[in-house]
Amino acid sequence: MLAMRGKKLDVIGRIAFAGDRAMPAPRDVVGTAIVDGTTVIASVSSWTRSLRVHWSGKTLVGDPGEPGFALCPGEVVQLAPGRNYFGDAQTGRYGAACTQGMVDAEGHPLRIRADLSVANRLDVAVERCVATGLGCTAGTHYEYPNVGVAFAVGDVDRDGTPEVIYAAAGAPGDPDILRIHSFGDDERKPKLKKQFAAGGIAGIAITDVDRDGIDDVVAAVRLVGSARADLWRLE
Numbered sequence: 001m002l003a004m005r006g007k008k009l010d011v012i013g014r015i016a017f018a019g020d021r022a023m024p025a026p027r028d029v030v031g032t033a034i035v036d037g038t039t040v041i042a043s044v045s046s047w048t049r050s051l052r053v054h055w056s057g058k059t060l061v062g063d064p065g066e067p068g069f070a071l072c073p074g075e076v077v078q079l080a081p082g083r084n085y086f087g088d089a090q091t092g093r094y095g096a097a098c099t100q101g102m103v104d105a106e107g108h109p110l111r112i113r114a115d116l117s118v119a120n121r122l123d124v125a126v127e128r129c130v131a132t133g134l135g136c137t138a139g140t141h142y143e144y145p146n147v148g149v150a151f152a153v154g155d156v157d158r159d160g161t162p163e164v165i166y167a168a169a170g171a172p173g174d175p176d177i178l179r180i181h182s183f184g185d186d187e188r189k190p191k192l193k194k195q196f197a198a199g200g201i202a203g204i205a206i207t208d209v210d211r212d213g214i215d216d217v218v219a220a221v222r223l224v225g226s227a228r229a230d231l232w233r234l235e
Helices: none
Strands: 002-005 008-011 031-036 039-044 049-056 059-067 069-072 075-077 093-103 109-117 122-129 136-144 147-154 163-168 176-182 192-196 200-207 216-222 229-234
Touching: 031 069, 039 069, 093 147, 109 136, 109 147, 122 147, 122 163, 136 163, 147 216, 163 200, 176 200, 176 216, 192 229
Parallel strands: 069 093, 147 200
Antiparallel strands: 002 008, 031 039, 039 049, 049 059, 069 075, 093 109, 109 122, 122 136, 147 163, 163 176, 176 192, 200 216, 216 229
């Protein structure tokens, strides 16, 4: 677990996976990590069970979770045998993201779900709610082509219109591109476009890194075959 201390990024806790290793060992290691309340649920194809990470007082602890991968709170799925996606070749997906807690420009709570198909198409469904915990109605759908396995959804500029942030669907070793689009905008005109010539984007997160009350976009960029990842913060 990482945290900002001044302008420096520090490791404030480490928890190792334990239990039974996946057999046979995966050729392509894939993983997921989601936040469920105050717990981070992490899963990786090298181990049979997920890991539930949380604070106990001032101690970071990890408890064994369920077998499989948590894509959204309460949703656990399994990898296709011998593959790096969930489901089958026709309806399979590389991942999903479920977001709550945002509101639109009129103050209505939003529930958003994004699913990335094996064809690298990101399908985003938006539900508009009467109030938190009450009835929600299906709203609009948005589709984005050529999306890589790293993506996130959030209202980073706090204007009531959420954004989708995603990497390109390139081959390993190709230069990668991060794009930010507001829902409903022209796909050819992203709000932000940043190219990474020396590595691929392995993960994207939206979080208030420096605790100034404003969310940042964080991209983890990794060279092919390297165990090191560089973290880029986009404000």
